[in-house]
């Protein structure tokens with residue numbers, strides 16, 4: 001195999017450009033994947049804009065769907081030709097960053113995509129699922145498929161219109177929650193209710209907090225996930241949660257938005273993907289529990305995928321499409337859709 005095309009950032013906060021990388025070598029537990037579709041996320045956009053990496057060059061791209069073209073000698077779960085999704089989260093982004101023709105993925109942190117999903121659909125899943133699972137794990141909330149028993153305690157998803165928020169509602173429903181409160185643009189009410197929300201209120205409504213308290217009536221709110229985690233959203237969520245309750249944030253929030261009687265934790269989608277020895281237990285949990293659960297979600301034909309904003313094109317205009325895609329992510333102007341770059345043409 002010769003070298004292949006990749007999108008790269010050569011230095012902190014510098015422009016993206018096209019380069020050629022590879023060929024990539026595999027260890028015994030890895031797979032080489034021909035990339036078919038990549039979903040773009042605010043995390044990568046912030047890395048690009050804010051120069052947050054400890055090393056450069058940086059090849060962005062975390063949400064991947066592609067076809068296995070080579071397998072390490074110890075890999076048992078995949079065959080050449082299988083279509084997979086993975087979360088590409090290793091520090092070595094020149095081999096793992098998804099925005100390139102061929103990437104190296106960890107076999108035990110990947111899942112096989114059934115034929116009922118296209119690559120464009122399937123690539124929307126890893127980041128949003130794993131962010132929520134990081135919250136469920138950290139807060140010891142019930143995972144999907146764990147029990148058939150319903151949970152009628154109220155739970156709040158602040159930011160149900162975001163990609164992470166939509167997935168939070170769908171996953172909480174799969175876990176058995178029947179009283180899911182969410183905040184979003186009110187035009188999303190019908191859609192978010194179809195995912196499993198019981199009560200939708202517009203976060204721009206001046207009476208938003210009062211309306212949520214009215215819905216709660218005398219039930220204390222003990223669990224919340226703030227999928228926006230801005231100064232504004234975190235302050236609102238903290239006003240709603242009862243003493244002894246829990247709030248999962250998706251970004252670090254200012255101390256001002258914390259209360260000593262409420263457990264608040266910032267969670268990270270790469271939580272189960274750290275290959276360092278100090279995180280061996282978490283990685284094992286990722287391989288043995290989290291990715292099989294993602295496999296089960298993929299197998300169930302009825303998991304509601306986030307709608308996609310697809311930036312079609314070909315290999316020649318790939319830099320323009322990726323640049324445009326990150327601009328949409330930067331402005332949060334995808335209107336509830338996941339920005340997806342189809343890769344191979």
Ligand SMILES: NC(=O)c1ccc[n+]([C@@H]2O[C@H](COP(=O)([O-])OP(=O)(O)OC[C@H]3O[C@@H](n4cnc5c(N)ncnc54)[C@H](OP(=O)(O)O)[C@@H]3O)[C@@H](O)[C@H]2O)c1
Pocket residue numbers: 041042043127128131158159160161162163164165183184185186188203227228230232233249250251267268269270329332335336337
């Ligand atoms: N910790 C991690 O590992 C991790 C992983 C993924 C994402 N994140 C972070 O999570 C955040 C969301 O990411 P995403 O990809 O889900 O974003 P996204 O899909 O781009 O979210 C955009 C949507 O957020 C909603 N929104 C904006 N401000 C809001 C507010 N004050 N209250 C309620 N909703 C608001 C809007 O929904 P409406 O259209 O309904 O108004 C907007 O359409 C980002 O900050 C991202 O960096 C963290």
